[in-house]
Amino acid sequence: MPARTQAKAPSRLTAKGSATRQRIIAAAAELMFDNGAAHTTLEDVRASAGVSGSQVYHYFADKQALVRAVIDHQTEAVLADQQPQLAHLDSLAGLREWRDAIVDHQHRLQRRGGCAIGSLGAEVAETDPAARRLAATGFRRWEAGIREGLRRMHARGELTTAADPDDLALATLAALQGGLLLTQIQRETRPLEVALDSMLDHIASLTVTAVEPAARPAR
Structure with missing residues (x-):
């Protein structure tokens, strides 16, 4: 990968420099979520972050480097937001609560933007292989969070x-992404609700139900 497309390593920055770099990334993330990467210019980012053009180029060699940093930023933000629910996906109740939290989040966003990782990743997947790989890594981390809960259910004999569990986790993430895309396009959460409910109903059908002891015959 050409050196010019690399952002400066955060470890080389002072605390002030790191804060400035993060402010640029956060501003770019918001703009790209609202408008897409193609319609977000470095000048837009500079103005939104309240920095000079030279500062933008000090931390990011070009727009590609900034887009990659935004994908990392969005991945961390999504997983941090999901963490309270991901830690409890080892029960049907936990899975349902996770589903409700995702739907509620889309209502707060007014059904706009789709998935913060997927929308940007899809936009750059065919033009920036490194960015595509970063988005793919983000999805694998998300899938792993779902998978761990399902594996715990399986290990306890509840599935x-x-x-x-691995296939179920991948299918659940795929249902989530498809639901988010349709929610973004149709501006309603029903596609997301139906996709997740169908997947969770399938998982419920694979749970082991305790068998009631047979009634003893009357004497």
Whole structure:
């Protein structure tokens, strides 16, 4: 990868420099979420972050480097927001609460923007292989959070032996992403609700239900 497309390593920055760099990334993330990467210029970012053009180029060699930093930023933000629910995805109740939190979040966003990782990743996937790989890594981390909960359910014997937690996690993430895309386009959360409910109903169908002891015959 050409050196000119690399952002300066954060470890080389002073505390003030790191804060300025983060402010630029946060401003770019908000603009790109609202308008897309293609319609966000470095001048837009400079104005939004309240920095000079030279400061932008001091921390980011070019727009590609900034886009990659934004993907990392969005990945961390999404996973941090999801963490309270991801830690409890080892039960049907926890999965339902996670589903409700995602739907509520889309209502707060007014059904705009889609997935913060997926929308930007899809936009640059065919033009910036490094950015695509960063988005793919973000999705793998998200999938891992879902998978760990399902694996715990499986290990406790709460899922049938035929259930594959890894496949279920991937399918759940795919349902989530498809639901978010349709929610963004249609400006309603029903596609997201139906996609997640269908997937969680499928997981529920694979749970092991305790068998009630047979009634003893009357004597």
